[in-house]
Amino acid sequence: MTEEKIKKIHFSKERVLNALETGSFRKIICGASNTSEKQVERLSLVYSLCGAEVIDISAYKHIYNAAKRGIIAASEIAGLKPDIYPKFNIPAIMKSLNVGDDKHFKKANFNLTRCISCLECVKTCQSGALSKDSGKSTFESEKCYGCARCVEACQQNAVTMVKVDRNAEEDKPDIGKFDALEIHTGNSSIEEVKRFVDFNKNIMEKANFISVSVDSMRFNSAELLEYVNSVINMFKDKIIVQIDGISMRGGTKNSSTVQTIAAAAVLLDAKVNAYIQLSGGTNHLTSDFVNLAGLKISGIGYGTFAKKIILSYIEDFGDDEFKANLHKIVTVAVKLIEK
Ligand code: SF4
Numbered sequence: 001m002t003e004e005k006i007k008k009i010h011f012s013k014e015r016v017l018n019a020l021e022t023g024s025f026r027k028i029i030c031g032a033s034n035t036s037e038k039q040v041e042r043l044s045l046v047y048s049l050c051g052a053e054v055i056d057i058s059a060y061k062h063i064y065n066a067a068k069r070g071i072i073a074a075s076e077i078a079g080l081k082p083d084i085y086p087k088f089n090i091p092a093i094m095k096s097l098n099v100g101d102d103k104h105f106k107k108a109n110f111n112l113t114r115c116i117s118c119l120e121c122v123k124t125c126q127s128g129a130l131s132k133d134s135g136k137s138t139f140e141s142e143k144c145y146g147c148a149r150c151v152e153a154c155q156q157n158a159v160t161m162v163k164v165d166r167n168a169e170e171d172k173p174d175i176g177k178f179d180a181l182e183i184h185t186g187n188s189s190i191e192e193v194k195r196f197v198d199f200n201k202n203i204m205e206k207a208n209f210i211s212v213s214v215d216s217m218r219f220n221s222a223e224l225l226e227y228v229n230s231v232i233n234m235f236k237d238k239i240i241v242q243i244d245g246i247s248m249r250g251g252t253k254n255s256s257t258v259q260t261i262a263a264a265a266v267l268l269d270a271k272v273n274a275y276i277q278l279s280g281g282t283n284h285l286t287s288d289f290v291n292l293a294g295l296k297i298s299g300i301g302y303g304t305f306a307k308k309i310i311l312s313y314i315e316d317f318g319d320d321e322f323k324a325n326l327h328k329i330v331t332v333a334v335k336l337i338e339k
């Protein structure tokens with residue numbers, strides 16, 4: 001990937017702001033701890049062709065480059081076949097930063113002395129991190145995004161969640177390149193968030209826009225409002241509040257998505273001064289439920305579900321097969337985000 005190509009590819013801030021104002025903002029969340037270059041590159045390619053406004057990634061240089069490669073490939077494909085991919089958009093790349101103990105920044109860890117190879121964990125994994133090989137489960141850490149389904153599935157207590165290790169030199173977050181930032185507040189107090197924002201002021205100022213992810217499951221309605229308003233007051237520009245329902249649980253059921261919608265309703269009723277974007281359990285039903293409830297949200301972020309509906313293509317296909325089936329894959333994916 002040449003520097004020249006990278007420079008040519010730039011998202012439109014105007015389009016992002018317009019999408020937020022009109023409620024059509026769509027973000028694809030690759031995962032704050034997902035370090036699979038192949039997944040991120042292909043997700044970025046597919047969802048750029050679908051018209052997503054943002055690709056949300058972990059804060060590593062190689063993952064940023066993977067997202068960029070996917071976006072550039074999408075741009076070239078759409079340039080050659082504009083009639084087939086009319087929704088193509090250059091998305092902004094948003095890097096995820098962690099204030100403290102946030103569950104998005106964890107990966108599974110397996111204690112093989114306890115494992116009895118029952119394969120229950122493999123059945124639950126939505127990211128391809130766990131697979132079956134010769135009757136045993138195999139684990140590819142880079143594909144793990146920390147959903148903890150395998151922990152719940154394992155009756156042998158063989159799985160725990162551990163914080164992503166950023167100590168290795170090559171794993172240090174590459175804060176140098178990004179279009180936008182997301183701050184994951186996790187279980188942090190408002191004082192801890194404030195300290196983080198103040199400490200990283202210079203980095204934040206370089207972001208075209210900022211999103212702050214808030215876990216709605218921590219609070220009752222009054223507490224949620226107080227916390228969100230305190231966060232909003234830390235920034236001079238209008239921020240996106242990503243209101244998380246049940247994180248990393250984008251299943252097919254109604255119950256998957258109702259938490260984030262209910263939490264968003266609290267914030268919208270109170271007319272908080274932020275763009276309210278849903279996430280955490282969002283799926284193919286989210287948009288319809290939002291419309292039924294008459295909520296004027298700014299947008300939706302799709303993570304687990306966006307990956308799940310095209311995972312077999314992303315994981316199983318070689319490059320030639322992936323390219324040959326691209327239109328079919330985009331047709332599946334676009335149904336999710338064009339609503
Ligand atoms: S189920 Fe979730 S936590 Fe477990 S390996 Fe798969 S992605 Fe990682």
Ligand code: SF4
Pocket residue numbers: 110114115116117118119120121122137153154155156157158159
């Ligand atoms: S569920 Fe637990 S015991 Fe069964 S294969 Fe997975 S780690 Fe091993």
